Amino acid sequence: MTDPDETVVSGLADGDDPSLPADPEAVRDALREWYETDHREFPWRRTTDPYEILVSEVMSQQTQLDRVVPAWEDFLERWPTAADLAAADQSDVVAFWSDHSLGYNNRATYLHEAATQVETEYGGAFPDSPDELRELMGVGPYTANAVASFAFNNGDAVVDTNVKRVLHRAFDVPDDDDAFERVASHVMPAGESRIWNNAIMELGGVACGKKPRCDEAGCPWREWCHAYQTGDFTAPDVPTQPSFEGSRRQFRGRIVRLLGEHDEMDLDALGHRIRVDYTPDGEHGREWLRGLLSDLADDGLVRIEERDDQITARLR
Template sequence: MTDGHASSLETGDATALPEDVDDVRDALVSWYEADHRDFPWRRTDDPYEILVSEVMSQQTQLGRVVEAWEDFLDEWPTAADLAAADRSDVVSFWSGHSLGYNNRAKYLHEATRQVIEEYDGEFPRSPDELSELMGVGPYTANAVASFAFNNGDAVVDTNVKRVLHRAFAEIHNADDPDYETVANTLMPPGESRIWNNAIMELGGVACGKKPRCDEASCPWREWCHAYQTGDFTAPDVPTQPSFEGSRRQFRGRVVRLLGEHDEMDLDTLGHRIRVDYTPDGEHGREWLRGLLSDLADDGLVQIEEGNDQTIARLQ
């Protein structure tokens, strides 16, 4: 926030907030409640449904996640249903809906088994406890705690960092900004559900890489350092490696094909996943064995070596 408002964040003291911090908070929450993107997982506080949405959203644009999320819950409506499912079916669904790294499907499946077997079917409620679930990192654990139980810390993702960097002059000018402390101090106590949804919405709708301050009626224009100075620089946003032609793409093709067939031999599989496959070529048996070995290490594929051929199948 700019120096035009008294007691703005002091450099080196991330816990000091503007004197009118309540107005800053109220403006954001009111803006969010008046109009926001209506994703279906925002209408539930079921931790299982929220966990599924969070895991899916790690690799896929939110608009594309909606259909996959709804289809997934049609197939496995509860954590118990998913825990009882065959892992190969879950992985095949994941690959068929182009949801990114297939080991996320494996981890999600294992996490629900933990909930059923270790927590008597009840999801843990705190970020630390949720982090004990397979494949659930600190960000996802905090998101589930926030949106399911209103029991989380402030979410700090790329969008939130961009918002804080632009809004606070002290964050903007710091060599090593303490985003987490600022975000948690700014968040109203005990309001992680509404606050995290609101500030993430701000970063996704009004304060993107190309800001839309006036078009989106950004509620922080009155206080925002970037809006008042015209300096909309922000931390670099990492770019995802190209999916087309990547190992990730071919891993997905392997899993999808093995989900459609009980098993496939090496050369049949190779010819099906890429048009330039030649057994002794650059993208031949040695390349494919490496791909299958990676998938086997992830617990997704089983490889059986015979006298005259290699057979692959889903675990």
């Protein structure tokens, strides 16, 4: 019978085989010991509640973790269970999201709808596999796998930007999504997705960032690491985020915050409140503002009403 590890390695052969270590169990033991000895403390790492983990995963999308912690704690204090969130007014959830500067507000609506699905379609019990979790509103492959891993220890190997950087440097994995998936699956020990995915993401976040800290962070993979041995610490490019200041995202957030404070606002009153250079017929005038409101309406966040030649907006 062929060893399953050997089967995975042979599946990588296309002339670009990564330099996988001969003893994968030693690699696994080293990372697990490093993580268990010392790692960053985040409150969602101390729970296996799938609702609490889903909230943390959605909040963490493109938001710094030190900002997520107080928002996550406040959110769970207000809506401690999926049932509480499902029963909440969606506009309150969106207003919370905007007040805590958690990024795109449609994530709040998706989270609210996912909680509603759990209550109405799953009898209040979260599904526990990545495929089933993907049926929840707004839950993509990465988030589904993370919840399955951290809540149920039932996930596949997580492959995010940090993990790709680690695998590329450590094992010379080519910059190819299929190769990353196969190697990540090969090195993860069976049945240990909870600790393993936390550990390898921690390695990428603490020791193997864009600027590596191999010795300072005591990287456990130095003896096997291709980059450490060659001094070549290049890694796959990471797309830069567009500037938030002056972006449509910034003005969309301002609109949601203002509408959260008022029952409704007419177009010009809203325009003057969100930017000082608003002029009804100018470059940043009614047409520009209608475009922002249309985007928010498409996301299910805002309702636009026209009556008596007046245009008003309100949160849904």
